[in-house]
Amino acid sequence: MTNHQTMLKIFILEDNADFLNFLESTLRNYIMIEALHAEIKFTTQSATDLLDAVDLEEINDCLFLLDIDIPGSSVSGIDIATILRKKSLYADIMFITSHTEEALSILAHKIAPLDLIDKSA
Incomplete structure (x- = not known):
């Protein structure tokens, strides 16, 4: 009997470089310590780069951490x-x-996110 476990692919979009590095480092450490079947596939400050990096046909096993507001981006x-x-x-x-x-805007779009992380806290 084969134990096939799907790899969780993580994508991060965050406009603040320092906070992006913090998120990536924290997640990498957590994945390693907990021996999770997950990997950080892509991190970026650019919304368009994230869209270019994602295969929209294969996103069921993905976690997306998305900054709501990306200054200078359409x-x-x-x-x-x-x-x-x-x-x-x-x-x-x-x-x-x-x-x-901006959480109300999320509800208006019927996105149904898992959570909202307040990075100012």
Whole structure:
């Protein structure tokens, strides 16, 4: 009997380079310590780079950590989440923001994220 476990692929979009490095480092350590079957596939400060890096046909086993507001970008984390959700009801999406008042916008788009991480706390 073969024990096949699917690898969770993690994608991170965060506009603040320091916070992006913190998230990536923290997740890598957690994955290693807990021996999780997961890997960080892609981290970026660019919404368009994230969209280019993701195979939208294979996102069911993915976790997306998305900053809501990306200054200087015409594409927000909510826009990306909307695209992801249209392709898969099973992709896991979490938002990262220092603007928790934007949570209502998430509800309006019917994205159904797992959580909202307040990075200002």
